[in-house]
Amino acid sequence: MERIAVYGAGTIGACQATLVIGNGLPCTVIGHSEEGLARCRAAVSQNWDDLIREGLASEKNKRAAMAALTITNDASLLTGSSFVFEAVSEDREQKCQVFRTIGRYAANNAIIASCTSSIDAEELAAMMKYPERLLIAHPFQPVHMLPLVEVVRHNKTSDETLQRTIALLKRLHRKVVLMNRSVPGFLVNRFAQALFREAIYLIEEGITTAADIDTAVKYAMGMRYSSIGLMEYFDAVGFDLEKRIAENVYPDLCDTKDIQSLVLQGLASRKTGQASGGGFYDWSGKDADDFRYRKQRPYFEGIREWCMPGE
Structure with a gap:
């Protein structure tokens, strides 16, 4: 079984971790600030509360899942990880540093699956000492709910890396589409x-x-x-x-x-969308909880496939 870690404690990282622990697998999330770790833990907890409200999980499931989650700023806890989802910001220098850190601590055969939505797989591979163990596994938000993952290989991605990645994603009940090379925006x-x-x-x-x-x-x-x-x-x-x-x-x-x-x-x-209160819509009168619920509603049924912890 793969030992799974997520490097990045933002929204994508929190939801990726929710998916992993929701299928009964331990997960370590690596962040870079105490504030970020607190936000990540709160986001994961909120994800579980949403599932409980829909009758898709129980408090027992949540307790078991949260017990399988480690959120830390200590990158040395990557030691032994065989599969790492990289979910930091779309900053090339930061990703390069993260790849080096993962290489320092993770297992010798560790796969790095970048969650990038915009950087070419060949460009990421050029940052790697062992590019054959890197590919893109681009999810969609909310990551733990929406089942599709775009898997993008590059010309040095090994068949083993591809096969292990697809096997893990299927274990997590994801629907995989495969691209043999990057194009801007993927599919x-x-x-x-x-x-x-x-x-x-x-x-x-x-x-x-x-x-x-x-x-x-x-x-x-x-x-x-x-x-x-x-x-x-x-x-x-x-x-x-x-x-x-x-x-x-x-x-x-x-x-x-x-x-x-x-x-x-x-x-x-500065009317730039939901976060600013205005964009194509006036968001000041919209119910934020209702919008979050509607974003998730089409995917609730897929949660029933999860191998819930604590059962």
Whole structure:
């Protein structure tokens, strides 16, 4: 069995740890400040409270899971770890330092799975003394709830590293998509950016509103592609009809390569989204707990697959 650690005590690290201990496996989280460790422990505890509220876990499960969790600033506790999720910020210098620290303390055959969402796998591999033991395992937030992980290899990733990573992710009940090389945004963020660009364009042109775009996505696209895949749908419609639709739509799609004016205006006015209280929506009147719940709701059923501790 892999001995699992998470390097990074932020939101991704806390949720990754929740997933590991939620499947009955011990986990060590390495942070860098006492404040960060406290936030991490509180976040993991809140994740369990949400599961308990939904009837998906018990207080007994939570106690057993929290007992399997070590949160520390002492990197020497990586000693013996055979699989490390790297979940620090998207700072190349910091990641390079973290890779060196993991190499100093972790097991000789330890795999490093970077949770990066934007850095090329080849670039990360160049930071490694043993690049064959590195790949990207990019999760999605909330990490412990949303089952998909994008696994990205580079030209030196060994088959053993790939096989061990996929085996562990399946043990954690993750759905894996494999990419043989990096492209900016990997898969999901490429799709998301294409949608964001078109949506912002439609708002800027006065064609519709953010609320109506969200309604269209939630009650058509989101529902459709949650039961059948995007390319399954393309095949179901058929190449002939999709070709005719594309001929009508492609010429009118937004194809800007620049950041759009609505985003730049938001940055200038400091209305930058939920954290600032305003963005495309006025967040001052929104219920933060309700929003957190709605973000998790589609994934609650998958928790029933977990091998809960304390059973």
